[in-house]
């Protein structure tokens with residue numbers, strides 16, 4: 001058998017952490033670097049909605065199926081940091097009520113278990129909901145703690161030998177004479193020192209920053225950061241995740257988390273995702289929408305408003321779709337550059353399957369016959385990420 | 391390692407910047423506690439003097455009439471009152487009693503102590 | 519509509535492996551409704567890329583962003599600049615105390631997390647057990663689950679005078695974790711972990727933990743409640759009565 005191939009993953013968000021776990025289980029020797037703390041990019045700053053797929057069941061059934069499958073798996077392997085209290089899709093207007101059958105058909109086709117609840121039933125369980133509600137569906141949504149979910153994957157990887165180097169920034173990527181990625185130069189930001197790191201393969205998992213990292217390797221990954229704003233309120237207004245019974249739009253979701261309620265979100269485009277100031281106008285619009293669902297939220301104090309950016313992949317690019325919901329750029333077939341892969345897109349909810357599909361591709365490249373095992377066991381406690389390495 | 395706990399940090403116990411009322415209780419209890427221990431030691435030494443006869447005792451009592459010592463005595467009493475009354479508060483909370491009202495109790499302890507100290511001050515200094 | 523303040527951030531800087539520390543000033547024009555974490559992140563983004571600090575969620579759920587702001591422990595992502603200074607004011611930003619410092623504002627939380635893990639502090643619990651025992655929980659929602667209050671930010675440990683001097687002290691967060699584990703499952707929690715001279719008996723009642731905790735945990739209350747439970751248990755053991763629960 002050949003030596004363990006060495007893989008270097010850039011980016012320790014959900015994607016990088018889940019991928020590190022999958023590849024480590026398959027016997028690769030994995031190192032993950034990030035310029036900041038784990039989850040300091042987009043991953044930390046999410047709503048924390050564990051999708052059931054219901055939001056996509058009408059207009060994007062493929063994404064919906066992926067979500068419900070992963071939702072079910074995470075219930076098994078990542079119970080430790082997820083609130084499973086289900087979600088509601090509320091019909092408040094007649095128009096929304098009319099959407100009922102379309103939604104029901106969509107959910108059934110995608111295999112999402114739903115249940116219609118009448119007004120009385122909803123209000124008795126969630127008294128804060130707008131009393132004008134006409135009815136709604138109960139769906140298997142949940143909410144997660146972002147950092148802890150990523151740490152659970154990262155800790156499980158680390159306990160099996162993966163190395164994590166947070167606060168290590170990638171400065172440049174170097175290609176050898178045979179158009180293969182040779183090494184990268186990192187700055188250890190704790191000491192300010194420069195480090196040369198070699199690997200058989202480098203995987204760019206930097207989400208909204210994927211274009212910038214790809215540029216260092218001289219290849220083009222056409223992503224534009226597309227931020228959204230989220231607002232956290234001081235009080236937990238519901239136990240269910242609350243949605244509108246319509247196609248997904250801005251400000252149409254309220255997610256309970258700890259003692260808070262988080263509302264989201266919007267979407268626009270920026271050039272640089274390093275610092276995105278919060279747009280107060282958007283905050284106001286979203287709060288107004290949230291009040292339609294839970295009127296009392298108008299009197300609750302805002303605890304935090306924050307932003308993060310998704311990677312918007314420009315249309316007309318020939319990225320290889322391992323799934324419709326995220327993109328893998330295989331730079332060997334695209335640009336003749338060996339040992340370099342970019343994965344971007346997706347959701348926190350689907351990070352495990354993104355990792356699975358990407359690891360399949362990595363195995364194919366190394367003719368490494370190992371299958372995915374991440375569905376099989378529960379993740380180690382997220383706190384073990386901080387165990388001192390033996 | 392830099393930043394880690396160390397016994398050498400104890401001076402920071404008495405740095406009140408940024409600390410809440412609870413820390414004042416903590417600091418005063420440390421200071422009064424040390425003061426009382428010091429006093430007890432002195433007291434023992436003084437008692438030991440008695441073994442040297444009546445004359446020594448008389449001159450000692452004379453010395454004690456000096457206002458400086460009266461103020462010193464008052465400080466000892468003040469320390470005793472503060473330490474004792476705050477001690478009751480800490481004792482209660484340690485039994486899990488009224489923990490949520492520890493701040494109120496600290497304020498009450500402060501008021502009672504101030505009253506007590508004032509009483510002794512008037513009594514001792516006024517009579518002099 | 520938005521106002522702009524001019525403020526100075528005075529940040530304590532240090533590199534890993536060097537003993538030298540120094541204060542560095544950064545001046546900033548900023549909307550006072552932005553948070554201290556926003557200000558620190560702005561310094562990193564626009565002025566000095568070498569600055570290191572921890573952050574993830576920006577909405578008080580991950581616990582990574584604790585710092586000392588003008589000598590007080592703050593969860594910086596929910597601390598508006600308006601609440602800690604004034605126009606033309608200055609903010610002194612330091613790493614948390616009582617943790618080994620790695621670099622700049624980054625502290626090493628590994629020992630802290632291990633203590634919490636030993637206590638088997640749950641991360642998710644039912645509403646009825648996640649709340650403090652004196653809080654009212656409506657029966658309808660009591661059995662729904664939620665992430666517990668402690669976000670493992672370490673502010674309480676930084677504020678604790680006993681943790682300043684005693685490395686062995688288990689600390690307010692871990693003891694609260696044990697209290698929470700006990701609430702969630704009285705049978706599996708191990709009270710003995712608190713019943714020793716580095717556990718609940720080491721606390722000296724400064725109640726700083728409860729004063730700085732940004733997340734409703736009330737560690738001071740929980741430590742005292744553990745004492746009560748331990749006394750009850752030990753009393754029954756010593757005097758031969760039946761053990762009244764754990």
Ligand SMILES: Cc1cc2nc3c(=O)[nH]c(=O)nc-3n(C[C@H](O)[C@H](O)[C@H](O)COP(=O)(O)OP(=O)(O)OC[C@H]3O[C@@H](n4cnc5c(N)ncnc54)[C@H](O)[C@@H]3O)c2cc1C
Nearest residue numbers: 011013014015035041042043049170207228310347348349
């Ligand atoms: C507003 C918003 C809300 C969302 N809400 C949800 C939700 O509720 N539920 C859900 O399932 N999904 C949600 N998502 C999607 C989800 O957050 C993302 O899919 C996920 O976080 C992407 O993770 P990632 O690891 O690919 O990227 P990131 O988390 O952004 O990770 C990229 C990492 O690369 C690092 N990096 C960048 N440059 C360098 C460099 N030069 N050197 C080293 N490292 C570098 C960054 O520091 C960063 O940590 C949301 C997305 C947005 C934008």
Ligand code: SF4
Nearest residue numbers: 668669671672674731
């Ligand atoms: S008890 Fe409060 S201050 Fe201490 S770690 Fe938990 S959340 Fe932070």
Ligand code: FES
Nearest residue numbers: 575576581583595
């Ligand atoms: S950044 Fe997560 S708690 Fe502040």
